[in-house]
Amino acid sequence: MREDLPGRPCSVAAALNVVGEKWALLAIREIAFGNKRFDVIARNTGAPRDRLAARLRALEAAGVIARTQYSDHPPRHEYELTQAGRELRMVLQALRTWGDKWAVDSPPTVFGHSCGHDLDPAFVCRHCGDEVTSDDISLAVVAPGWTREGPA
Amino acid sequence: MREDLPGRPCSVAAALNVVGEKWALLAIREIAFGNKRFDVIARNTGAPRDRLAARLRALEAAGVIARTQYSDHPPRHEYELTQAGRELRMVLQALRTWGDKWAVDSPPTVFGHSCGHDLDPAFVCRHCGDEVTSDDISLAVVAPGWTREGPA
DNA sequence: CTTAGTGAGTTTGATTTCGCAACCGAGTAT
């Protein structure tokens, strides 16, 4: 996982290196819904079977999903999210929130929160408790390799 | 933007249809940092110049970025985020949070919130006020085309 | 005035990835 990425050192780039390939996040979406089987994941994502097989292997190697055998003869596997994979659901939720607003006519799904209501998530700053909108985030501290205008 | 996607109707898929291609989100990251110029974006993302040119055009067509001319001879443009693009910063933040934890050794950047502290964002349910973890989200209502196990 | 440099791409040609359809092997159902 320490392959040197081009561009600046960046957690976004590193994350995309894991889940940025085609179909990866949709496969994770399906597994997050509890669809553990290859055929169902393939149908629901629309991914070509060969690509899906390759993605699932890569995601397993990256530690995002786990493949467990549920039958010996014939060998049959099912997929589940690891802790890292479960936490990717927040990424899916952010994409869904954006997509609901900007990429579809009307939201095709509504999610519920464990409190009983429909999920209407807000980003909140843990320090001040206020909602964080995308306009009041700013870059504060950077590691070597970072500058505002970028390395020469 | 109403191209029929394979798989289920889904805002995540629709969002990825806009920003899921390679380099798209990293280009948006750079523009969000205020880097408006082609060369800087290319350097900081590491994207090949032709791919970057293609992405920027697609993102402009999708309404995520705006290209404005700041010089006539020679024609020179600069890129800015539209409102849709600014709201994608929440997606970047979700990816960054995940990447900080699971895809890098130590976070290469720290962001600040306008309250003055380092940004430590939490997802909170607007109804109950409690923090939403990825484990207490569940699918509640679905549009036609959705089932748990998926369409035949 | 000649030479070098910058900015924003485009072109070229090789490499990778994708997508589709067919096939396969081991089992189960009819």
Added chain:
DNA sequence: ATACTCGGTTGCGAAATCAAACTCACTAAG
């Protein structure tokens, strides 16, 4: 005996990606 399911793999053409070089229009330096 035949068909069907599941979880893939194989082959192959099409599309996307990549790195490097090239272009065009201008600006700065000597």
